[in-house]
Amino acid sequence: MENVVVELSRLQFALTALYHFQFVPLTLGLTFMIASIETVYVITGKIVYRDMAKFWGKLFLINFAIGVATGLTMEFEFGTNWSLFSHSVGDIFGTPLALEGMMAFFMESTFIGLMVFGWDRLSRGAHLAITFLVALGSNLSALWILIANGWMQHPVGAKFNPDMMRFEMTDFAAVVFNPKAQAEFVHTTIAGYVAAAMLVLGISAFYLLSNRHRSFALRSFRMAAIFGVLSSAAVITLGDASGRADFATQEPKVAAMEGIWEDTTPPAARWDIVSWPNQAEMKNEFSVGLPYVLTPLITHTMDTPIKGLRTIVEENKARVDSGIDAALSLKKYSQTRDPADLVAYRANESDLGFGLLATEFAPDFDLSNITPDNRQQIINETAKASIPDVWVSFYAFRIMVGLGFFFFVLFSFAAYYSLTCKLESRRWVLHLAMWSIPLPVMATLYGWITAEVGRQPWTVYEQLPTFISPSNHSVSYMVFSLAGFVLIYSSFIAIELYLMFKFARKGPMIEGSPEPISAGAGAPTGASANESWK
Amino acid sequence: MEIYLFLKLAWFALLGILLIALAVMVGMDMGVGALLRFVGKTDAERRSALNMIGPHWDGNQVWFVLGGGAIFAAFPTLYATAFSTFYVVMMLLLFSMILRPLAFEYRSKLESVRWRDSWDWMFLISGAVPMIVFGAAMGNVLQGVAFRFEWTAQYILEQSFLWYLLNPFALMAGFLSLCLALQQGAAMLMIRGEQPVYGRARTYGSTAGLIAAVLFAIGGVWVSFMHGFTISGTVDGGVASSPMNGPAVEMRVGAWLDNYRSYPILWAVPAIGLISMVLAALSLRMNRSVLGWWLNAVAWAGTIGSVGVSMFPFMMPSTINPSQSLTVWNATASELTLGWMLVAALVFVPTIICYTSWAFAVMGGKRQISDMETLTEEDEAY
Numbered sequence: 001m002e003n004v005v006v007e008l009s010r011l012q013f014a015l016t017a018l019y020h021f022q023f024v025p026l027t028l029g030l031t032f033m034i035a036s037i038e039t040v041y042v043i044t045g046k047i048v049y050r051d052m053a054k055f056w057g058k059l060f061l062i063n064f065a066i067g068v069a070t071g072l073t074m075e076f077e078f079g080t081n082w083s084l085f086s087h088s089v090g091d092i093f094g095t096p097l098a099l100e101g102m103m104a105f106f107m108e109s110t111f112i113g114l115m116v117f118g119w120d121r122l123s124r125g126a127h128l129a130i131t132f133l134v135a136l137g138s139n140l141s142a143l144w145i146l147i148a149n150g151w152m153q154h155p156v157g158a159k160f161n162p163d164m165m166r167f168e169m170t171d172f173a174a175v176v177f178n179p180k181a182q183a184e185f186v187h188t189t190i191a192g193y194v195a196a197a198m199l200v201l202g203i204s205a206f207y208l209l210s211n212r213h214r215s216f217a218l219r220s221f222r223m224a225a226i227f228g229v230l231s232s233a234a235v236i237t238l239g240d241a242s243g244r245a246d247f248a249t250q251e252p253k254v255a256a257m258e259g260i261w262e263d264t265t266p267p268a269a270r271w272d273i274v275s276w277p278n279q280a281e282m283k284n285e286f287s288v289g290l291p292y293v294l295t296p297l298i299t300h301t302m303d304t305p306i307k308g309l310r311t312i313v314e315e316n317k318a319r320v321d322s323g324i325d326a327a328l329s330l331k332k333y334s335q336t337r338d339p340a341d342l343v344a345y346r347a348n349e350s351d352l353g354f355g356l357l358a359t360e361f362a363p364d365f366d367l368s369n370i371t372p373d374n375r376q377q378i379i380n381e382t383a384k385a386s387i388p389d390v391w392v393s394f395y396a397f398r399i400m401v402g403l404g405f406f407f408f409v410l411f412s413f414a415a416y417y418s419l420t421c422k423l424e425s426r427r428w429v430l431h432l433a434m435w436s437i438p439l440p441v442m443a444t445l446y447g448w449i450t451a452e453v454g455r456q457p458w459t460v461y462e463q464l465p466t467f468i469s470p471s472n473h474s475v476s477y478m479v480f481s482l483a484g485f486v487l488i489y490s491s492f493i494a495i496e497l498y499l500m501f502k503f504a505r506k507g508p509m510i511e512g513s514p515e516p517i518s519a520g521a522g523a524p525t526g527a528s529a530n531e532s533w534k
Numbered sequence: 535m536e537i538y539l540f541l542k543l544a545w546f547a548l549l550g551i552l553l554i555a556l557a558v559m560v561g562m563d564m565g566v567g568a569l570l571r572f573v574g575k576t577d578a579e580r581r582s583a584l585n586m587i588g589p590h591w592d593g594n595q596v597w598f599v600l601g602g603g604a605i606f607a608a609f610p611t612l613y614a615t616a617f618s619t620f621y622v623v624m625m626l627l628l629f630s631m632i633l634r635p636l637a638f639e640y641r642s643k644l645e646s647v648r649w650r651d652s653w654d655w656m657f658l659i660s661g662a663v664p665m666i667v668f669g670a671a672m673g674n675v676l677q678g679v680a681f682r683f684e685w686t687a688q689y690i691l692e693q694s695f696l697w698y699l700l701n702p703f704a705l706m707a708g709f710l711s712l713c714l715a716l717q718q719g720a721a722m723l724m725i726r727g728e729q730p731v732y733g734r735a736r737t738y739g740s741t742a743g744l745i746a747a748v749l750f751a752i753g754g755v756w757v758s759f760m761h762g763f764t765i766s767g768t769v770d771g772g773v774a775s776s777p778m779n780g781p782a783v784e785m786r787v788g789a790w791l792d793n794y795r796s797y798p799i800l801w802a803v804p805a806i807g808l809i810s811m812v813l814a815a816l817s818l819r820m821n822r823s824v825l826g827w828w829l830n831a832v833a834w835a836g837t838i839g840s841v842g843v844s845m846f847p848f849m850m851p852s853t854i855n856p857s858q859s860l861t862v863w864n865a866t867a868s869e870l871t872l873g874w875m876l877v878a879a880l881v882f883v884p885t886i887i888c889y890t891s892w893a894f895a896v897m898g899g900k901r902q903i904s905d906m907e908t909l910t911e912e913d914e915a916y
Binding site: 054085086090094100118122172473499503 | 588605606
């Protein structure tokens with residue numbers, strides 16, 4: 001496999017996945033917000049809540065359409081661009097994808113039609129039930145997708161079968177209840193709730209700033225602020241849990257995220273806020289941090305040592321060494337089917353992935369070309385490449401975490417001023433809320449980068465290297481598809497943003513007759529109901 | 535019967551059911567999309583057509599997603615090999631499929647005539663291209679693809695992409711599939727449409743059905759003169775086997791008719807396909823649109839069933855190393871995966887069919903073209 005094809009395949013997948021993932025988090029959260037608003041409508045019977053549900057539903061749909069369209073790409077790319085990956089892990093990885101379609105995506109997509117078009121054809125209760133099914137469907141979708149992704153991060157319940165040359169499922173329950181997948185699921189979906197809360201908060205703030213749709217905007221703002229405080233607090237707590245799951249299963253990822261090269265020793269190590277990692281020499285050029293923070297942050301103790309990347313690389317050398325033997329005897333077995341070769345393979349099978357990782361550094365990308373003369377050098381290069389890119393992991397992680405805390409603070413102020421009815425005299429909160437609309441989406445993208453770059457150089461952690469996973473396309477095929485995606489996706493994002501802005505600016509259409517604002521809506525100026533509908 | 539053998543056969547049958555459901559439901563939407571510019575001359579007429587499938591296209595499209603997911607899980611090697619050897623066409627399929635959700639959601643959001651006209655062309659592309667590719671893919675697997683495997687199970691393709699994109703048989707299969715989709719879409723336009731959309735759909739639908747019948751008949755004759763494949767070595771379907779060291783396979787003219795020779799009852803499958811295409815066309819002509827819709831669904835079942843019956847147990851034969859052909863016996867997932875997936879499918883597929891039917895019932899009835907003329911941006915309509 002040529003390096004350039006591998007890099008182009010990775011680039012295409014990263015671009016299409018990041019693009020898709022701009023729209024999904026909003027979907028996850030908005031459905032639940034809409035369902036909550038509609039619940040209030042069904043209970044109180046106030047038309048303003050139905051208008052709210054319809055208005056946010058419209059923005060949701062513009063966003064949902066592009067999420068669906070770009071989601072198709074993701075599913076098909078596994079087959080079209082990652083054929084060895086698909087063959088090798090389809091037995092496990094394909095199952096959650098198929099279940100997602102059967103259990104979740106079907107439900108969401110079928111009922112979304114009724115949710116939009118069924119207002120006049122269904123009773124209030126039935127429509128509310130439909131809205132909840134859509135919300136449930138989108139969140140179940142996320143669950144199954146993250147079970148698939150979690151398996152790539154922490155492959156459990158599966159075993160490599162040398163006769164079939166693939167991984168096979170041995171324990172379905174272990175795949176579904178993978179602790180890594182569950183930690184990822186809650187963290188990621190709650191991040192989606194934060195994104196949705198910020199969208200509603202920001203657009204409501206925009207109406208309040210321009211003094212339009214006051215009653216509508218005050219209600220939406222308060223709902224979003226409360227939703228946001230809860231979800232951003234949860235996202236921070238669950239992020240900590242997700243980090244702990246990483247520490248238990250993927251030490252190199254944690255070490256890269258924190259830029260730890262040397263093992264930490266008691267007492268607690270320093271947490272670097274800024275640093276300049278030098279991957280080639282395996283050290284930080286400089287760093288600035290807080291003393292005694294890192295160890296309790298990661299381990300929840302003061303003295304547990306954390307492995308540095310230098311130690312991990314040293315330890316991996318032995319695994320590469322035996323992995324090369326495993327891969328060579330596996331190749332021999334695939335040609336001879338001789339039980340003796342199978343026995344030789346079995347002796348080192350747990351390190352097979354590390355042997356395959358050496359393919360990238362073997363002459364002509366063929367392990368058979370490893371000789372006693374070049375072996376040690378290849379082992380050293382492979383081991384050095386067995387850890388993630390520290391620079392990207394370190395900063396992507398910090399941006400995500402920084403934004404997460406910022407959201408919590410912003411939502412707290414928003415909720416406090418909204419509940420004390422001082423909102424409209426605290427215009428900085430409104431401005432900040434409006435300009436923060438895109439930030440949660442950015443935070444989730446950086447979270448995705450942290451998780452996926454942190455898994456490199458593996459598609460399936462320590463089992464299947466990224467380098468050998470793609471389809472062996474020609475460079476021209478890859479250029480063709482990449483150009484197509486860039487062209488189509490960039491026009492779409494322009495259109496999508498244009499429409500989101502257009503309908504957000506235009507605001508909700510108020511169908512119901514004006515009604516008095518309840519005290520809860522908080523009108524500090526004491527404006528009469530009619531005035532606030534201007 | 536050994537459990538693994540049973541699971542393999544069950545999943546081959548389920549794959550057929552999924553492909554038929556995909557062809558009927560997605561094909562219907564694509565047919566409507568491709569016909570949009572022709573059945574509707576005014577904006578209101580086109581919007582009435584779009585809103586007939588408006589509440590359902592999204593749910594219908596999941597058959598396509600599920601088809602992909604089920605092949606991935608149940609036939610991982612087929613998924614890996616077919617999707618990447620057909621790379622260029624798969625990308626064309628994807629690009630055109632991506633246009634569709636956006637065309638639905640965005641078309642009527644702005645008043646501009648040029649805006650709406652451009653999206654109507656997108657509907658045409660995103661309806662016609664995927665159906666042609668779907669048929670062409672079937673046409674290509676019938677002819678075999680020039681692939682083989684390396685020891686790592688990575689495929690090697692020794693064929694120019696132009697050949698599998700543009701060979702005459704594949705194109706014919708592509709047009710057959712497009713015609714069936716047009717007929718399905720036309721039937722839906724008749725069920726929920728009023729004049730003049732109704733009348734135009736009736737003309738296009740019945741014509742497309744007759745063309746499909748002719749193409750299907752020609753295809754049948756063509757297949758009997760084509761190189762087919764048969765397994766000449768021994769296979770044990772009840773054990774795990776890999777395509778890397780498959781049994782001996784023989785390639786000869788007319789081999790695709792072997793299954794019919796062994797079991798003449800199987801001739802019923804293509805016969806049902808052909809007859810229902812003609813009957814569907816006649817029903818539409820006689821204004822029996824619901825009957826026509828169902829007959830068209832049967833025609834799809836007959837067509838896809840014929841491919842399955844002719845090729846069984848092959849799924850993707852290799853022309854350069856026939857013994858590495860992908861078959862029902864060697865391209866399936868492990869026993870445990872097939873078992874869990876079968877349990878899930880038995881629970882969820884009937885559930886899906888139930889709530890889909892309910893959704894169609896709730897949203898039933900004719901779409902009035904006059905309603906479309908008074909729509910504002912705030913109305914829930916495409």
